[in-house]
Amino acid sequence: MQEERLSEFELDARLARDTELVASLGLCQLRMMKDSRWPWFMLVPQRNGVSEVFELTPLDQAILTFETNTVAAALKKATGAEKTNVAAIGNIVRQLHVHIVARSEGDPNWPGPIWGFGQAESYDDAARQILIDRLTENLAS
Amino acid sequence: MQEERLSEFELDARLARDTELVASLGLCQLRMMKDSRWPWFMLVPQRNGVSEVFELTPLDQAILTFETNTVAAALKKATGAEKTNVAAIGNIVRQLHVHIVARSEGDPNWPGPIWGFGQAESYDDAARQILIDRLTENLAS
Numbered sequence: 001m002q003e004e005r006l007s008e009f010e011l012d013a014r015l016a017r018d019t020e021l022v023a024s025l026g027l028c029q030l031r032m033m034k035d036s037r038w039p040w041f042m043l044v045p046q047r048n049g050v051s052e053v054f055e056l057t058p059l060d061q062a063i064l065t066f067e068t069n070t071v072a073a074a075l076k077k078a079t080g081a082e083k084t085n086v087a088a089i090g091n092i093v094r095q096l097h098v099h100i101v102a103r104s105e106g107d108p109n110w111p112g113p114i115w116g117f118g119q120a121e122s123y124d125d126a127a128r129q130i131l132i133d134r135l136t137e138n139l140a141s
Numbered sequence: 142m143q144e145e146r147l148s149e150f151e152l153d154a155r156l157a158r159d160t161e162l163v164a165s166l167g168l169c170q171l172r173m174m175k176d177s178r179w180p181w182f183m184l185v186p187q188r189n190g191v192s193e194v195f196e197l198t199p200l201d202q203a204i205l206t207f208e209t210n211t212v213a214a215a216l217k218k219a220t221g222a223e224k225t226n227v228a229a230i231g232n233i234v235r236q237l238h239v240h241i242v243a244r245s246e247g248d249p250n251w252p253g254p255i256w257g258f259g260q261a262e263s264y265d266d267a268a269r270q271i272l273i274d275r276l277t278e279n280l281a282s
Binding site: 051052053054061062064065066068069070072073076082083084085086087088089090091092094103109110111112113115116 | 192193194195202203205206207209210211213214217223224225226227228229230231232233235244250251252253254256257
């Protein structure tokens with residue numbers, strides 16, 4: 001039943017375009033933004049028709065919290081960032097997604113927010129792979 | 142032991158200046174931003190020396206999730222907003238605090254973020270009290 005629901009999950013078209021899949025966790029897809037300005041990841045619960053965290057079941061809310069905090073801790077460790085920014089905004093893309101971003105002094109728009117700031121800059125392949133590898137190593141440990 | 146820790150909680154000076162206390166929940170202070178541009182609240186876990194959600198104990202993380210989602214659902218109902226924005230950023234104020242904001246089409250900077258946008262505008266007393274009453278009614282129900 002659960003597997004059936006997961007297999008039917010439909011990712012929002014804009015999320016599909018702007019991010020790439022890194023790993024599939026218990027509840028969420030862990031995806032990376034195609035924007036090299038900040039180490040910027042996203043958790044997308046594999047549930048259709050949900051736009052607010054409080055619309056998830058209580059169990060899913062607990063799992064999302066666990067996955068969010070696990071990824072945020074790993075990302076901070078992987079990057080040596082000063083602060084993580086964690087946010088569920090969704091004013092534009094309504095499919096529930098949680099941003100997890102590593103911020104450091106002097107990065108673009110620091111200490112302001114990353115959302116709505118400037119234009120995405122693409123990764124070069126090596127830098128992209130190094131970041132993914134570092135994050136997944138820290139997720140596994 | 143727990144009570145002792147709570148009584149010693151020290152609120153960051155900038156949070157104390159920019160927000161006012163609405164209610165004390167199990168873990169968090171529920172506070173309202175002194176900014177009438179958006180219905181903008183904040184949960185501040187009464188724990189000293191914590192700046193990331195993942196630094197809380199697992200139990201505190203679960204309680205924070207519960208309190209955050211309870212307040213967000215009540216705020217959406219109280220305001221009829223289109224979307225809530227929930228975020229732990231903390232690039233400037235390092236004491237852990239979670240923003241919970243009701244957003245509606247056409248509000249200032251919609252659909253962009255509220256953080257780092259323009260200047261705070263003060264409430265008139267009546268509007269402020271109506272919002273607090275509506276939120277607390279919906280929290281209680």
